[in-house]
Amino acid sequence: MADEVIDLIGKAQEPDGYLNTYFSINAPTKKWTNLVEGHELYTAGHMIEAGIPIICRLRSREEDIRNFFRSSRDTIWNIHRLISLL
Incomplete structure (x- = not known):
């Protein structure tokens, strides 16, 4: 089942x-327009929290999960850099 969820996350990202x-x-x-109530950072944090134990159990999908994290991290970093320039 975890493999199916990992594949689904990959398709959704x-x-x-x-x-x-x-x-x-x-x-x-409306992406990134309401960081207080939009829950975008909240849900990204939950995905990272959920992914860590999955990495520990499913070494065969470790790189896929790490790529989700890296991509999420990069987009969050870029949007915060843009906001700081305003």
């Missing part, structure tokens, strides 16, 4: 690393 299906599907123009 956007090319720039963004991963929040609510905004991707329902409100793509």
